[in-house]
Amino acid sequence: xxxxxxxxxxxxxxxxxxxAYMYFGTSIFHDQAAVxxxxxxxxxxxxxxxxxxxxxxxxxxxxxxxxxxxxxxAENRDAHVQHDAxxxxxxxxxxxSEASREMLRLGFDRAQRRIIRKEIRASARIVPDxxxxxxxxxxxxGWVERLNxxxxxxxxxxxxxxxSIYSPEILAAEQEYLSTLKASEQAAGMSDETLSAxxxxxxRAARERLRLLDFTDAQIARLExxxxxxxxxxxxxxxxxxxxxxxxLPGQKIDGNDPLMTIADLSHVWAEAEVFESDLPYIxxxxxxxMGLSYWPGKVFRGRVGFIYPSxxxxxxxxxxxxxxxxxxxxxxxxxxxxxxxxxxxxxxxAVPEGAVMRTGVADYVFVDEGDGRISPRPVGLGVHGSDxxxxxxxxxxxxxxxxxSANFLVDSESSLRAAFSSVxxxxxxxxxxxxxxxx
Numbered sequence: 153x154x155x156x157x158x159x160x161x162x163x164x165x166x167x168x169x170x171x172a173y174m175y176f177g178t179s180i181f182h183d184q185a186a187v188x189x190x191x192x193x194x195x196x197x198x199x200x201x202x203x204x205x206x207x208x209x210x211x212x213x214x215x216x217x218x219x220x221x222x223x224x225x226a227e228n229r230d231a232h233v234q235h236d237a238x239x240x241x242x243x244x245x246x247x248x249s250e251a252s253r254e255m256l257r258l259g260f261d262r263a264q265r266r267i268i269r270k271e272i273r274a275s276a277r278i279v280p281d282x283x284x285x286x287x288x289x290x291x292x293x294g295w296v297e298r299l300n301x302x303x304x305x306x307x308x309x310x311x312x313x314x315x316s317i318y319s320p321e322i323l324a325a326e327q328e329y330l331s332t333l334k335a336s337e338q339a340a341g342m343s344d345e346t347l348s349a350x351x352x353x354x355x356r357a358a359r360e361r362l363r364l365l366d367f368t369d370a371q372i373a374r375l376e377x378x379x380x381x382x383x384x385x386x387x388x389x390x391x392x393x394x395x396x397x398x399x400x401l402p403g404q405k406i407d408g409n410d411p412l413m414t415i416a417d418l419s420h421v422w423a424e425a426e427v428f429e430s431d432l433p434y435i436x437x438x439x440x441x442x443m444g445l446s447y448w449p450g451k452v453f454r455g456r457v458g459f460i461y462p463s464x465x466x467x468x469x470x471x472x473x474x475x476x477x478x479x480x481x482x483x484x485x486x487x488x489x490x491x492x493x494x495x496x497x498x499x500x501x502x503a504v505p506e507g508a509v510m511r512t513g514v515a516d517y518v519f520v521d522e523g524d525g526r527i528s529p530r531p532v533g534l535g536v537h538g539s540d541x542x543x544x545x546x547x548x549x550x551x552x553x554x555x556x557x558s559a560n561f562l563v564d565s566e567s568s569l570r571a572a573f574s575s576v577x578x579x580x581x582x583x584x585x586x587x588x589x590x591x592x
Contacts, residue, residue: 191218196252196566198573213252240517244571245528246563259558260521263504263549269497270434271539274425276443276475276492278484284417286391291365293407294319296400297384301413304398308389308415315400315412316384322365326381329358333376393417396486418486421479423455425492426470434496434536435460441475442493453477453484457494501535502549503542508557509534510564519563521554529567 192215194200194208206215248258298316301308308314332355339348362372368388375381397414400406423443427435437460443453455477464471475492477484484490508518509532517531535544549555556563 192216193218195247195249198570211255240515240529240531242571243517243529243564243567244574245522245526246566246570247525248527248563248566249525256562257559258556258563260554261505261508261557263502263545263551263553263555265500265551266503266542267497267499268501268503268536268538268542268544269495269540270536272427272431272434272494272496274427274473274492274494276423276425276490278477278486278488278490279422279424280396280416280418280486281420281422281476284391284393284420286389286393286415286417287411288314288387288390288413288415289409289411290317290319290387290406291408292319292321293405294322296402296404296406299400299402301389301395301398302402304395306395308393308395310389310392312389313386314389316386317406318384322385323381323383325358325361325365326375329355329362329372329375330379330381332358333379387412389415391415391417416486418482418484419478419480421477421484421486422458423475423477423484423490423492425473425475426465426468427473429464429469429471432460432471435473435494439494439496441477442495443475443477443490444493445488445490451483453479453490496536498536498544501544502551503538503544504549504555505557506537506541506543508555508560509543510560518549519556519560519567520549521556527556527563527567529564 190203192202192205194211194213194215196213197208197210200208200210200215201218202215207213208215248256294317296315297318299314300312300316301314332351335351336348336355339351359372362375366387367385371385393415395413396416398412399410400412406412423441435457437457439457441455441457443455445451455475457473458476459474461472461474473494504518510517510519515531516534517529519527520530522528530548532548533546535546537543
């Protein structure tokens with residue numbers, strides 16, 4: 153497979169040389185006499201070879217002499233050694249003069265420690281806080297006689313009367329309790345302590361039955377004070393909030409445990425966002441969240457990541473993230489869409505600009521300025537890709553090293569051509585060890 157790749161690269165270089173010959177009158181194909189003569193090539197375009205000095209027809213640079221014989225073979229071997237040491241397949245080190253760097257407008261940046269910040273943005277939908285939802289039910293069957301709250305969305309306060317019902321079971325419990333109260337008072341004047349204690353036990357049981365039917369202490373106290381049962385009993389709001397669901401009408405017959413209303417406390421809401429699978433490593437429970445509305449510029453709602461759901465959507469490859477948001481002014485409404493922003497920062501890390509990193513899908517590498525005009529490819533390990541345009545460097549670079557950060561695609565092309573040209577040279581016939589000449 154490696155040899156096939158070398159052959160394909162060689163054919164590409166030969167084709168480039170043929171085109172150069174057609175347009176510029178230069179060629180890398182020479183007879184043995186031409187090989188032994190002094191030849192010239194372009195440092196930036198090694199496929200351009202001429203038997204006389206001049207300028208490169210592509211970039212205009214001055215052609216330089218090519219070494220021949222054993223020096224050329226040694227140079228080729230050194231190039232391959234450097235190529236293998238770099239560890240980036242298909243690339244080789246190159247030398248670019250200061251004048252060429254200025255002409256190509258190469259830019260350099262140093263690898264240095266800086267704070268890396270990654271912003272994760274997602275669209276979020278406002279939903280009620282499930283821990284602040286309250287269901288209004290009744291524990292005995294009956295009929296709704298009066299409905300005090302008759303609109304969905306109506307605001308209610310804790311302890312406010314919601315509706316009144318007539319229930320034969322509740323009415324019987326009231327009558328039973330009133331009877332035990334009367335019997336307890338009569339037994340108080342008797343000398344039989346055993347009978348009095350039994351009556352008191354029955355009274356306490358009747359009182360507990362009322363409590364189990366959701367009688368409040370105030371309702372029981374009124375019953376004890378007035379000694380008169382009520383035909384209809386009021387049900388009160390268990391919390392302050394908004395009626396987001398109502399399934400009851402006046403005159404409706406209801407059974408025990410039927411849901412009548414749902415009350416939501418909206419002073420605190422949830423925001424559910426769909427986060428891409430690739431962003432999951434950077435999201436943790438408890439991270440701060442900022443949220444805004446598209447129609448309200450400058451307004452920021454703050455909260456925290458409260459829960460990360462355990463299952464991924466197979467259709468969208470996203471995961472639901474729940475955020476807890478305070479809503480004291482009730483400005484966030486159920487069903488709203490908002491823009492959520494989660495910021496992840498690992499702190500200060502060694503980083504380089506994203507423009508300095510070449511990514512092939514198989515390897516990530518940068519071009520390092522080695523000094524004396526030499527630029528070498530070097531593989532690197534990448535960490536967090538910051539939203540400010542920097543890559544965290546895990547391995548491959550040291551702090552202070554200079555890397556090519558602009559126009560590095562030109563350097564990458566030249567490095568690839570240099571590696572291909574070295575492969576073409578290495579495929580030539582081996583030298584005769586005794587005579588030092590190449591066999592024909």
